[in-house]
Amino acid sequence: xxxxxxxxxxxxxxxxxxxxxxxxxxxxxxxxxxxxxxxxxxxxxxxxxxxxxxxxxxxxxxxxxxxxxxxxxxxxxxxxxxxxxx
Amino acid sequence: xxxxxxxxxxxxxxxxxxxxxxxxxxxxxxxxxxxxxxxxxxxxxxxxxxxxxxxxxxxxxxxxxxxxxxxxxxxxxxxxxxxxxxxxxxxxxxxxxxxxxxxxxxxxxxxxxxxxxxxxxxxxxxxxxxxxxxxxxxxxxxxxxxxxxxxxxxxxxxxxxxxxxxxxxxxxxxxxxxxxxxxxxxxxxxxxxxxxxxxxx
Ligand SMILES: [Zn+2]
Numbered sequence: 001x002x003x004x005x006x007x008x009x010x011x012x013x014x015x016x017x018x019x020x021x022x023x024x025x026x027x028x029x030x031x032x033x034x035x036x037x038x039x040x041x042x043x044x045x046x047x048x049x050x051x052x053x054x055x056x057x058x059x060x061x062x063x064x065x066x067x068x069x070x071x072x073x074x075x076x077x078x079x080x081x082x083x084x085x086x
Numbered sequence: 087x088x089x090x091x092x093x094x095x096x097x098x099x100x101x102x103x104x105x106x107x108x109x110x111x112x113x114x115x116x117x118x119x120x121x122x123x124x125x126x127x128x129x130x131x132x133x134x135x136x137x138x139x140x141x142x143x144x145x146x147x148x149x150x151x152x153x154x155x156x157x158x159x160x161x162x163x164x165x166x167x168x169x170x171x172x173x174x175x176x177x178x179x180x181x182x183x184x185x186x187x188x189x190x191x192x193x194x195x196x197x198x199x200x201x202x203x204x205x206x207x208x209x210x211x212x213x214x215x216x217x218x219x220x221x222x223x224x225x226x227x228x229x230x231x232x233x234x235x236x237x238x239x240x241x242x243x244x245x246x247x248x249x250x251x252x253x254x255x256x257x258x259x260x261x262x263x264x265x266x267x268x269x270x271x272x273x274x275x276x277x278x279x280x281x282x283x284x285x286x287x
Contacts, residue, residue, distance in 0.1 A: 016181060016182070021231075021238065045185055047199055048184075051199050051205070052204075053232075055201060056213055060232055060233055062112035062233060063111065063116070063124070065107060065108050073128065074100075074104070077100060077133075077136055
């Protein structure tokens with residue numbers, strides 16, 4: 001039987017990160033979303049946190065691999081027998 | 087009939103590896119923060135992956151499998167010794183730290199969501215610096231989370247630790263990051279600037 005009771009704002013506060021990271025079970029997601037639909041304060045908090053995470057992701061840059069490194073690794077692998085070749 | 091293929095061919099392995107090498111280099115750079123060390127770690131990891139490629143289960147996540155090898159090579163290389171000790175205690179930061187600070191500074195008065203505005207004003211370099219300044223145990227999970235889009239399960243696989251550990255480090259690391267980003271935003275006048283952009287009444 002699924003729990004049909006509404007989450008309190010306090011419970012919503014604890015679910016924040018797991019919800020945004022898609023780590024909640026489907027029935028928990030439903031309960032969170034039911035609360036978000038009726039509680040402006042929690043909706044504001046969740047939106048803020050979600051936008052913050054998106055903003056961080058968009059701005060983080062990854063170091064580019066030097067092109068010669070890829071070639072060196074490929075050459076080393078070609079010269080090395082794989083584990084089932086011996 | 088030949089037995090079902092349980093391992094990859096060397097060619098298939100090569101193309102899987104080539105597909106994640108760029109990302110793995112970025113990860114190695116964020117671990118070592120040094121180009122020469124990152125290259126060494128990645129070369130060693132590639133060789134080791136080739137040696138043990140029959141331990142990879144086709145159908146599972148190759149990137150997570152290879153990142154685990156990169157992580158192990160990094161920890162075994164002794165390059166972690168240069169890092170600051172891990173025993174320093176950091177004050178915990180409450181959830182929604184930045185939200186509370188933004189509300190306190192009146193950034194919600196314009197009606198727009200200030201998180202988007204704050205993030206638009208912060209430079210990529212400031213965000214990267216804040217992430218890299220986190221204590222090692224929070225920094226590494228945060229890198230895997232933000233840069234690689236791994237799930238908690240996949241991060242646990244890469245770091246060979248329980249999912250619960252990933253979750254708590256990730257959540258705490260994020261709160262520490264929020265505090266650092268807020269401090270940067272205050273320091274560089276971003277908060278002041280956004281305060282002056284309130285919508286007309
Ligand atoms: Zn609520």
